[in-house]
Amino acid sequence: MREFIQYSVVFPCILLIFCVVPQSSRAVDIRAIYGRVAAELEASQKTKVATEAGIQLQRNKLKQQLKEMRAAVAKQEQELQQQQLTLKQRQQEYSKLTSEQANDAELMNNLAASVRVSAKQLQELLIRSSRTSLDRQRPESLNKILNADYFPGLADMQQMAELFLTEMKQVGQVSFQPMPIVGLSGINKEALVLMVGPFLSVYLEEGVPQLLRFDSSMRSLVQVEAKLPWTVSRALKKYLQGESDIVPVDLSAGAALEQLVRRKSFTDRVQDGGVLVWPILALAVIALMIGLERAFFLKRVHDNTDRTMGEVNSKAIQGDWEGCRKLVQGRKKTPVYNVVRAGLRMRHEDRDVLESVLQEAILKELPRLERALPLLNIMAAVAPLLGLLGTVTGMIGTFEVINIYGTGDPRMMSGGISVALVTTMLGLMVAIPIMLVHAFLSRQVEHIVGDMEEKAVVLTNIIHLHGQKKGDLPHVSTA
Helix, strand or coil: CHHHHHHHHHHHHHHHHHHHCCHHHHHHHHHHHHHHHHHHHHHHHHHHHHHHHHHHHHHHHHHHHHHHHHHHHHHHHHHHHHHHHHHHHHHHHHHHHHHHHHHHHHHHHHHHHHHHHHHHHHHHHHHHCHHHHCCCCCHHHHHHHHCCCCCCCHHHHHHHHHHHHHHHHHHCCEEEEEEEEECCCCCEEEEEEEEECCCEEEEEECCEEEEEEEECCCCEEEECCCCCCHHHHHHHHHHHCCCCCCCCCCCCCCHHHHHHHHCCCHHHHHHHCCCCHHHHHHHHHHHHHHHHHHHHHHHHHCCCHHHHHHHHHHHHHHCCHHHHHHHHHCCCCCHHHHHHHHHHHCCCCCHHHHHHHHHHHHHHHHHHHCCCHHHHHHHHHHHHHHHHHHHHHHHHHHHHHHHHHCCCCHHHHHHHHHHHHHHHHHHHHHHHHHHHHHHHHHHHHHHHHHHHHHHHHHHHHHHHHHHHHCCCCCCCCCC
16 A cells, blocks of 8 residues: 555656656656655655654654543542432432421421410400400410511410419409499499309499409499399399308309390380281280180179078078079179079979070170170180281291392391291280180189079979979969
8 A cells, every 4th residue: 555655756757857847857867866866765764654653653743642531520520420420419408498397487387377276265365354354465465476477485485374374363262352343334444343253243332242344345344234134133142141051153254144145025026026926925915904804704793692592492492483583683793693593583384484584594694604705715816817918927037038138247137037036925815814714704704604504404303393382383384
């Protein structure tokens, strides 16, 4: 390959010489040219060898540098891998620490939130506690803990624990001490108050126990306008005066007292019943008047006739009819004596006629005895029907309210429900006594009718049995 390169260089040179040099001098100078060419060729060869040696040296040097660079790159790659591994470990450690920090922060936040919730509950408890009337600033001592920017510490938790324990101890205490209260007129005054934990607060005013309730807005005990049952008032008075060891308490811690205060009177319930209450009350008034009138009337006409009729029967047996007439003459209002007088007038008739006359007299007395009793029976049937009508109208009003406003606020439906329940209650309250009164009066009428029938039968038997022996025979019809 090298010889080919040499000949490829020499041949053009020779050709150039032959073309340039004239033919005459070609033969003379060929050797000189060949010598120069050979010298140049040798110089070129040396240059080539030197160049190749330099190239080889440079190549070796570059190879060495490449090797060193590769070694350096490998070392750097190894170091990079080591650093990446270290970075990965550091990242894992950082993630772990970050997670632990987040968990710690969450725990601390939860702890702070729990403390604030407990502090809020404790503050509400203190606000509702009747003992706060002695120290009105107790609830405000927890405001610092309730601040969202403040982190509660151990001292704050200790303060809360002490407040909780103090309140728990006071729940089980019975105290009797002077305290500021607010009377019914709104005037502040001081009174000797008995406090049984959160269950009872009471004081004596002119010898009468007066209940107190704690008003959280005023931070003071306020007198309650509620009438206590006689037994409860008596027991409280004895306890306050040291005459008894038994005291009634409100175990609901105020709920029963609120119910006692908010308890509606009969007038308030009647006003809640709507328009149909008035017809029911009118029925009650009319029925009461009729019942009283009938009761007094039947009491007046239902005389004790046994003793008088015994004398009448004795005189009839003796045939003293004039004496019988005088015994029953002045008692015209008594139905029994009216029947007896009718029988004495017809004593000369035969038995059938006499019995018919007596029966007619009894029937004549019945309308006077049963007057207004059917009306009472009708009222007893109409009163619950009016209550049922009020129930239906009240429920219709309730459903109309639900249709307009929905069921979000139950107080919107209270009006219709009050009408429905109050009218039904009043209807039954009126109907049941009317039915009882009607049954009682009907029984009285039956008793009077039975007494009339008994006395009529006895008189008939006496007239026909003893009148025959005395020769005072009744008139016998010849028909």
